Amino acid sequence: MALTGVLRPGHVQIRVLDLDEAVAFYTQILGLVETGRDASGRVYLKACDERDHHSVILRKADRAGTDFYGFKVLNARTLDLLETDLRAYGVQTERVRAGDLLETGERVRFHAPTGHLFELYAEKTEIGDTLGYLNPDVIIEDRKGISPVRLDHWQIHGEDLDGSRDLFVNVLGFSLTERILCEDGKTDMAVWLTCSNKAHDIAFVRDARSDTSHHAAFLIETWKKLLYAADLMAKRRVSIDIGPLRHGITRGTSIYFFDPSGNRIETFCGGYSFYPDMKPYTWTWEEMGAAIFYHTRELNERFLSVVT
């Protein structure tokens, strides 16, 4: 078959310091839709054009950060096969029962070499995007705030980048689309990986601070809507890290900003279409600035230092 295995980033559980403040931010400014709360107090949200029950789970905690990263896979059989493959590769896995997350089937969990907790799942209740499946309209009305269309990708940091890269490529079937080399001209400083036609579904950065998150990204439809997003952030005094800007990597455009707890979020737009017969792009150490911030060709200190 043509599209198989791991489909896409499906959900992420983010820790927030003040739940009410976070919900207000994620619904009124970022413009996600609240779809449920569970017995433990977690709040579930989805982007306007997502059809599954949720893509973001907010959990109150005493420090910011990300609990786990979930990928949806094609079906239950794929879930079993991937679990088998992970174990054969030497990765310990654990099953989380269906219903532990609202409206979500069994999840297969594992830790990647960079320390992050990942999970795979095949089932989540489809609640739709308001358009239905019979003679649908083309626009979703009553969108609020920035209103991204979907959860798009993550950039996460850890020491054993090579380990996580190889696991995603060799076991989970991801393709390498871009890399930044270290000063030695050989070792990967950062890698961008995809399981789809997107230019990236996940990025790993080599960093002594294992199991940390640089950002979760949400997809914006146009460069003009990215401008609106920045205007709204400025009006509501959201803490903008940097942007709107152009990436060299992926050719995408972007704004980085912080939720009220200090988790960095990206609104991302664009990116070329990837096919697995394409050669990956390589960026040298000297051109890392242009790789990340194509116009200024210089990184800012905050962008490099803050992870959660």
Added chain:
Amino acid sequence: MALTGVLRPGHVQIRVLDLDEAVAFYTQILGLVETGRDASGRVYLKACDERDHHSVILRKADRAGTDFYGFKVLNARTLDLLETDLRAYGVQTERVRAGDLLETGERVRFHAPTGHLFELYAEKTEIGDTLGYLNPDVIIEDRKGISPVRLDHWQIHGEDLDGSRDLFVNVLGFSLTERILCEDGKTDMAVWLTCSNKAHDIAFVRDARSDTSHHAAFLIETWKKLLYAADLMAKRRVSIDIGPLRHGITRGTSIYFFDPSGNRIETFCGGYSFYPDMKPYTWTWEEMGAAIFYHTRELNERFLSVVT
């Protein structure tokens, strides 16, 4: 693996009445790049952001139309497997030697039940898009005319729609994304199929005129560039069928127009991202107008009657 099997529409051989006039149209107005001519006089072209040697082949003939439709597959092993699967399904296949098309490997040919000649191939020389793979820039300069980024999809007509649909779904791994039902509310009048995250890679329409083409489509980056395309067509007196317009199907936007030989071409923009866990959309007979031309909700006679 995540992206496997058939990758994308890779090339199409179009018949034109006057080769010089056609080359002028496809390079100066549509804005493809000529990449070669072969001993038999065929002209090879590619879109600006395509990396393989060609996606369009123009052949001089005494009537317009399409000779064959080629899909690129992941690799040589996939080509062998798909050939085996086709034969197991009862489809006769034929190998065309490497080099028959410039810079192209062996092709596996077969006729679909709608009468069209398809081919699969795994190898074509990568000539790049001018950006290179080391510290690439983000824009391609010196683009001419309309300048689509790639060949996108085809809509083709034939009597045994069910046969071609089932072949593409069951053997080639395509997914059904949308359908229009006949007046009986059961039979498919038209189907849209994808082998990727695109909302469609090919569409089949039930039509007594088997082995005919409605249009070949090229991807445009934005609705604004689609306006420029229409402006340029009007300035150069290209025969516009209809557009710019919005489709209900795929949510895409479009202009339909004719090359000097009467082949209908589409410049297409947008379309939602498809994943194989998504339900297909169904359009009823009564809403066929909105399915195709979402704003006016009415088809025009020429759009229905002209195929080549």
Added chain:
Amino acid sequence: MALTGVLRPGHVQIRVLDLDEAVAFYTQILGLVETGRDASGRVYLKACDERDHHSVILRKADRAGTDFYGFKVLNARTLDLLETDLRAYGVQTERVRAGDLLETGERVRFHAPTGHLFELYAEKTEIGDTLGYLNPDVIIEDRKGISPVRLDHWQIHGEDLDGSRDLFVNVLGFSLTERILCEDGKTDMAVWLTCSNKAHDIAFVRDARSDTSHHAAFLIETWKKLLYAADLMAKRRVSIDIGPLRHGITRGTSIYFFDPSGNRIETFCGGYSFYPDMKPYTWTWEEMGAAIFYHTRELNERFLSVVT
């Protein structure tokens, strides 16, 4: 001074058959803001980025059409001077008392040779666009529906086009920006006039049906927002006349549609910047199609026949 005399189309009173239905249409679909109702039952509306109290007045009547067209002038002294000039030119004028329209000062009324009732006024209460005048933000939030930024221009029809054209040019200081010639190659079939940097503030078309309106136009910010407008019209089953499309005249883009009473409305976008040292454009009779609908180069029957 640099900007003097007549400033811009300031308001228009439109007749509607069902007031509730009309208010629902103009506020929820077109997306104007209701700002008041007067003792006679008229409803006042403004566009989101207009600062004066209103630009549209809806009056219940038993047939559609336009009661009068109001231009704002620089100040009270200008109002007096223009009244004097009109009378000197042989035009009868009448003063309507301040307060006859809500929040509006005295108006000077006159009939143009094409039969239309115009009025000039210098004062209308400024209620703002929500941004204020101290450290303003750059976006207006909570916009509904199509949400044009302002009333833009009118196209109106009448027999004595020459008379109205000369009155607007010679007395009111308008400049001719474009014209379509009649079949004789000499007489004006239609003229576009401006009192600002806009490509047109009003257009007159020669037509035996004097004192009729072809459309009132509202300004949309981008071609992309025009697409959204058409999508929303289609979703809400608004009667679209034609569009989205490109005009040859003004280089603007447009959708024409009808309010529930049958008044034609245009959402207009773009248009070049005009300065009075620029030569006017002339369109010949044969190219009238391209002048109006640049891509198709053909007029539709409904566009020509329906006026109110």
Added chain:
Amino acid sequence: MALTGVLRPGHVQIRVLDLDEAVAFYTQILGLVETGRDASGRVYLKACDERDHHSVILRKADRAGTDFYGFKVLNARTLDLLETDLRAYGVQTERVRAGDLLETGERVRFHAPTGHLFELYAEKTEIGDTLGYLNPDVIIEDRKGISPVRLDHWQIHGEDLDGSRDLFVNVLGFSLTERILCEDGKTDMAVWLTCSNKAHDIAFVRDARSDTSHHAAFLIETWKKLLYAADLMAKRRVSIDIGPLRHGITRGTSIYFFDPSGNRIETFCGGYSFYPDMKPYTWTWEEMGAAIFYHTRELNERFLSVVT
């Protein structure tokens, strides 16, 4: 009349260190069109949608900066009247003979209180924008590089801001659209002035460095074309000061960059439509950051310190 007096910024003479390098920059990267060279070696350029012979004159010199700023006025009679008014206001004026600048009529020169040399003129040969005036097309083809549509405005610095502001408002008929106040909450730190429907045609900033220029600005059509401009600058290693960004003032969007001689240039897009019945906006000292760079709300050192 509705549009009278001073029409628009018409030309600017810029000093460059290396003429060949400058011409290459202004034609191939900025994308102006060279229209002539005079006996003294000056190079004349225009933007693609300007119709007069030139808007930029490059003069080789041993330091960067601006020689003079020219405004076009309505006609010869207006030129005489404004000269009379200037003298009545106590400003010395000088006539420069027709032909001193190629294809340009007599110019009336004067120094503003901020030290800058201005000139007014009524005549310049109209060479058109390639579209002609009979059945014109809507797009200009073969545009190169960034390709702004016109010269838009200047920001210039000097000590006696009050004097220049009053001269432009009281004698030349400009309107104040926005101001930033000094720390005292009363004095103008900077003022934005217009003679048209533009949000600004010129800005004065209070600065001990009299007769200096902060930037000359060229108009870009869309926020998307501004992104392309930045991409092209990055690719060609143009020195970008800052951007793409949003201004609080004017609501415009922008990139600031330097020509090879160090003259700062702005590509500007947008800005609200101004009418002289509108109240000016006031920005307080504390919000100067947001006034200039709306998203980050912080000025950069280079933006403040470099003038030529």
